[in-house]
Amino acid sequence: MDIGGKRMGFKSSIRSRIIINFGAIVIATVVVLEVLFVAFVQNYYYGGVEQILKDRVNISAEFLNRYFTYSSVEEKAKFLFENNISSYDNKFLVQILNKEKIVVMDSNGLSEFSVLETDDINDAFNNKITIYESYSEMTGERMLSASRPLLKYNQIDGVIRYTVSMEKVDREVKNYILGGLALGATVIIFFMLLALIISKSIVNPIMKLNVVAKSMAEGNFDQKAKKIYDDEIGQLTETMNYMAEEILKTDKIKKDFISSISHELRTPLTSIKGWSETLMMEESVSQNEALGMGLGIISGEADRLKDMVEELLDFSRLESSRMKVVKRKINPKHVLEQVYRQLQPRAAHITLSCNKIGKDTMIMGDENRLRQVFINLLANAIKFTPAGGSVQIEAEGQDEQIIIRFIDTGLGISKEDLPNVTQKFYKGNQTMAGSGLGLSIVDEILKLHDAKFYIDSKLGEGTTVTVIIPAVTE
Template sequence: MKGIRSRLIVYITIVLLLIVLLLEGVFIVAVHYYYLGSAMETLSSRAVTSATFFNKYLEGYSINERARYILENLSTEESSKVEVLSPAGDVIINSFGFASSEHIETPDVKDALISGKGTYQSITPLNGERIMAVSIPLRESGENIGVLRYSVSAEPLYDVIINIVLNAAWVGLLVILFGFVLSLIIAKRIVGPIQQLTSVAKEMATGNFDVRAEKRYDDEVGTLAVTLNYMSEEMVKSEKIKYDFISSVTHELRTPLTSIKGWGETLLVGDLSDKKETLQGLEVMTGETDRLIGLVEDLLDFSKFQAGEIKVSLQPYDLRGLLEDLLLQFRYRGQTKQIRLYADIPDQPLPVDGDFNRLKQVFVNLLDNAFKFTPAQGEVRLTADYNETLIIITVADNGEGIEADDLTKLGTKFFKGRSRQSGSGLGLAICKEIIELHGGRLRIESEFTKGTSVIVELPRYPVE
């Protein structure tokens, strides 16, 4: 029973079997009590009526005289065996007209003498047959002088009961058989979609994300099929983003390497006495080397990010000092690119519990992106604010902005966006991870062609 289908069939069959057995048991008991109870009630009514009559109208008669009178006045249609017994249980006369030496010791006789009425029903055959009997005392002046006993064979009733039980058993077997067939159908309808989903999942595990699961029913399995299809679509998108990312990084690595190699070959075959050309070549090679170092550092940080190994060493310090240093660093860059850099930093301290180097990496990346995507004559704003619980740093530009479709994906792994500007596309994902490790949040607001704002929220360190 390793499969769900086998277990379903077995469980449904067992439950159905138990229900049928319970109902059969209740039915058999009900039939038994109905037939035997009705027969006993009829027999008891007849015996009580007869005994009451004889006790009332045969006052002064001896037990033998009463016995003969009872025998002579029995109805020809009387099917019961009628016996008149002495108080000791000896048969004085029976409905066959013969005195008998038979001694009856069944409980109904004793109960009749004690309580005024006794009944008896033999479950097992007695002297070859099962009987039902009712005994009523015959009285004279309040004293028991004998017993009037009505008895009848219960064998015909048991034959009827057995016949009904056998028919009920056949019906029960048919119900169980029908239930078994029904369990096969139910198991197939339940397990079939699951097997199809399993097959689809195996195909996806081999890398075939074009396969789709069929939603057969609007239930949990159907929801699972929809979820599996959604996962497949997301995997396809993720794979595409990953391949685009690899292509982008490869291009970003190839460009500086090509420049370095080109200038290296130029310097090797050129005239090194031309100091201006040599310095120009070395400057280009140094700049491209810095680009390579930045890319490699991004890739190393991203690999740590993927493995969950980015660590931060937290200690309290004033974030305002870091921001002022960055202003000095990027102000010269703004002048060379003809981009205005504005700052709004409060005079009050901005205390945070953070990793200085990691936070510097974040804000350098954000400012670098702002300058990269802002055209000449544009502007970049660095503002800082605070409240009782948060330090809020905003880096805003009026550059090209981000399209709405890309905005929701920005900061996820492998996603670079549609900009043609150079870069690996890893920076924001790494920045987001670093800020979250500080217990903060990084969010992006942008309007296409109008600019972008990156808001960093860090917990404010309590200062006494």
Template structure:
């Protein structure tokens, strides 16, 4: 029973079998009690009535006289076998008019001699048949002088009970058969969708993510089908982003390598005495090498972040000092590209608990992106404010902006967007990871053709909360 279908059929059939057996047992016990109990009650009633009458009105008669009187006054419709027994258990006379020296020593007779009344039901045939018997003592002046015994054959009752049991068994078999057929149908309805999902999963395992699972029922299996389809769509999206990323990175690698190779061949085959040309070639090769190093560092950083191998070296420092240094660093770039760089920083310190180099990497990347996507005569504004327990730093530009379709995925791995500007597309993803490791948040607001704002929220580090407790002498 390795499959769900086999187990379902087995367990449903087993459950039905146990239920049918239980109900059959209860039913048989009830039928047995009804028929045999009713017969026993009837015998008890007749025997008690007769014994009470004979004990009351035949007082002073001998046992033999009482026996003859009882025999003579039996109802013609009496179907039970009536016997009058001596205290020794011998048959004085019975309803057939015979006496016998045969000793009757059944439990009902012993109970009647001991306590005045007894009943007996034989489960095994006695003298070829099973009987039901009730015995009541015949008394004279408080002493037992004999026993009045009523008995009847239980064989007709057992025959009726057996017919009912056989009919019940046939019904039980039909119920179990019907249950087995129903279990086949139920198992098919349950296992069929699961097999279909298994086939879809196998197709996906081979790389065919275009296949879709059909939602047959609005249940857990249907939910699983929807989830599987959603997973397939997300994998397709991720695969597309990955391939776009590989294409972009390949292009980014090819461009500087082509420049380096071209200038290298030019310098090797040219006149090295031309100092100006040589310096120009070396300058281009150095710049393209820096681009390659930056790209490789982005890839290494991102892979470390994804593997969880990056460890932050956090310590308290003033973020305002870092931002002022970056303003000085990018002011010259703004002049060369004819882009105005504005700053709005508070006079008070901006204490944070963070990794200086990693946070510098974040803001360098944000400012670099702002300059990259802002045209000449544009403007970039760097602002920092205190808002409750947060330090909010915003890098805003009035450049080309980001399309709404790209904005939701910007900052995810392998996503570069539709921009034609150079870059690996990993910068924002790395920045987002760094800020989140500082318990902060990075979000982007943009309107296409009007500009972009990147907002960084970092928790404020309060020095008074981290001072050691005072020592009292």
């Protein structure tokens, strides 16, 4: 697959991931099932043989100990093999040992008089029963043995021992395991082929969509993707075609909006700027300090809005963090004082104060954008502080940075709303006016200045917004 002029290898393709992941799941499942199957077969056959072995030796020992408790080992062996030999088949070798661990007699009718020292015999003399595994010296076949003590006057006088060959059982278990492995390999091959077919049915439509997407990336939104299947990929095809149509519509709306808003705003701003400068030249204005200051603010704001109209296109790039800022060395103290004077008339119902920065700490930034930030934060503080409350602006230089705080005793923000207040269009209180964009714009502008801000608030007590901006080092 070729994406953006770069050839995609098999290892990084969707088809390979489907086959590898699908294959890994199938193989892991088959391996787990094989392990469980082997464990089950071994437990079933070997566990069954061990249980039968224990049952046989327990029954014989219990019989002899109950009805021949006063008889010697030799007498027990003679009675057992003379009267009950028909109850034993040739699958088991039964041996009777005396307390010196010498074989007195076995089920073949032989008296070996040989000494046996094995774990199961030693455990039997300690009144315990265990399964002992050994190998025949003549045939090499695996054998299992179990022993139980024989009592005389409630004292251990000998041992009865059962031994069985595992050759047939091992062969049966091996055949089952080989059959299970063959079946597992067949299942893996079948599902790998199935994964290949499935991946092909998924990847081919995606590759066709990729061709259309590359064409759209080059600006050809008139080309449409062809829907093949009525599934998620088919829905993706419809969504891509819908996206192309909406992009064409949005692009037209954007062009019309920028043209219209620029024209509509430029004319009144020019009039505001012109009339404010004309009024400032009147003699009556020079005698009224407040009026002169107000007209000065109007003139300054007209200039700022005029610049923002020229940069209106940059706001459409806000989401992609490409808003343009023109940085120069500025004194934030002057910007704060201007914002303080500009918004002071709005704060007639509260106590608004602004402390003085001890020294002229300079920063690199866009004065208009930072003024926009400070106006937004201070306006919010005033807006959400009820009558009789207070809003305080603090600023201080600290460790090569300037820290500005907007502290109010207003309504505060709940813990639920606090993490979301910087999200676009988020309004914790839907009844309040506003677009919900203010703090998100503040966040983006501060990021462009390598700055940051924090909000600390308690519902019903007030809010503190802290802005940290890097200072210019000499």
